[in-house]
Amino acid sequence: MRVQLLVAVSAVALLSACATTKGIDSPAAPQSAPPPAVAQQETSAALHALFKESDEDSLRRNPINALFRGDMRYADQLGDNISDAYFNAERAAGEKDLAALGRIDRATLSTTDQLAYDIFKWQTELALRSLSAEILPLNVVRPIDHFTGIHVFYPDLASGQSAAPYKTVKDYLDSIARHHRYAWYIDATIGRFRQGMAAGVVQPKLVVRNVIDQLDRQLAEGVEGSTMYAPLKAFPADIPSADQARLRAETAAVLRDEIFPAYQRLRDFLSKEYLPAAREGVGLVHMKGGLKLYSYLIEQNTTLPLSADDVHNLGLSEVARIHREMETIKTQTGFKGTLPEFFEFLRTDAKFRPASKIALRDEYYAIGKRVDARVGEIFSTLPKTPLEIRPVPEYREKNDAGGSYMQGAPDGTRPGVFYYNTYDLPSRSTWGQETLYLHEGAPGHHFQISLAQENAALPNFMRFGGNTAYVEGWALYAETLWDELGMETDPYQRFGGLNDEMLRAMRLVVDSGIHAKGWTRDQSIKYMLDNSSMGKTDATSEVERYIAMPGQALAYKIGQLKILELRAKAEKALGARFDLKEFHGQVLMTGALPMNILEQKIERWIASKG
Incomplete structure (x- = not known):
């Protein structure tokens, strides 16, 4: 209302000024x-x-x-x-x-x-x-999946380790109010699922079974073992004990009497009614209206008007290119077998397995320190927001990615967090740690998101908004900065970098394969294992993610290739005048841009350099 009022006042002032001018000059005089x-x-x-x-x-x-x-x-x-x-x-x-x-x-x-x-x-x-009317009915009736459902997001929000603060009595009362609404939301998802059943637009059985498994795990935690109860176990010292007892009782009551019964209703509905109606085929190609939806999702996630065939063929080309680079690194290590045999060696040899969860954590700490020592050489502006390194919470680690990032608060009061996954520890590989940190931490997601949020000169939709091609494209581009940052000097870590790049290339093939060409889950997992040294646990989690989130995985490689293309164009045009710090500033300091708008901006920058 205040903005509307200011705009209205400005308009009145301008009209008054025009009227005054007409009074001074003749009524017919043209206005300058x-x-x-x-x-x-x-x-x-x-x-x-x-x-x-x-x-x-x-x-x-x-x-x-x-x-x-x-x-x-x-x-x-x-x-x-x-x-x-x-x-x-x-x-x-x-x-x-x-x-x-x-x-x-x-x-x-x-x-x-x-x-x-x-x-x-x-x-x-x-x-x-x-x-x-073309797109919304295909999405709204599939309100949750095992990757993006509110039942995955909300417990983390309410854990005391996310954006919601738990510092004052009001913070806890706010949380209780959100809990009541969360229970309502869970029941509302059942209504949307029923609409989908009536319309013939349903989730795959695989996704439904994964959601049921997640609900079972949360129900098994019980009230006091729930992630949502965690803030009640360590109150700030300045909250009086009487208030603590009241807040503990009220929170336990809403968990016990509202949220957990809602979980049980959703779980029973999914297992008894929805699962029998869910589809066998995992791709959108098997869903009513699915190909139309996938076409939209490709553009939404890549910001470019690409077809499924465009994406698939680009992926095949990138897979072949990266294979050639992998062969070079394999030779450097002295390994004598074939590339598939080298994959299996990396996948299974005990020397590449983390000794413990603590050892995995400590190595990420060490990597972070090495990056911090060099990153100022190629970036003129560094985030003020601190970065923390934490394991993925146990309640969601089974279905979570190998690494992820949660943004910090714009004012730096809450750090950004790089999460690493310790689920099925023997399947985790130490040779992938450096590239994962570059992507999720610095200078990947943490730099891109924090620098935008901290730039108060930008309008809020640019500070806090974005698109997946830019956000994930930047993070994958950040992996290519290993040389400038003195990383991946060990050939196995360099192979880890190529393996991660291969993952993003395979995503183009597999995501389009699943949703446009009818690839099965097992076919997709096999393709990923055949073309990389990924462990089966990771490959399975990845494929099931693409099934749940069609099109999202396409953004990484598309965005990275566009940023690399623009850097190469600038280097060629500017020659010795090319400044990598300045290029990174041009890419990063105006928030997340659609690819065509980013390209126009970089071309203007090149032209401005003469």
């Missing part, structure tokens, strides 16, 4: 246009007022986004994002924003504001497509 600098200032003000108003409205509709920013205004709310009313509100907001954007003259904006204009337009149009 404001000087270009004044016009640009006024248009820029209107643009940023739109950004601010849109962001404020979005935070009210999506309170968890505010919580992750450290904005506590809506901390007692979980939000909706599952009802028809929510989706109607999102659609109306997007249409309103586009209409307001259309009234702003892009040509009068500065280059920086034009960049923001283009990103806002692209993001809003893409969001509206996801809310269309």
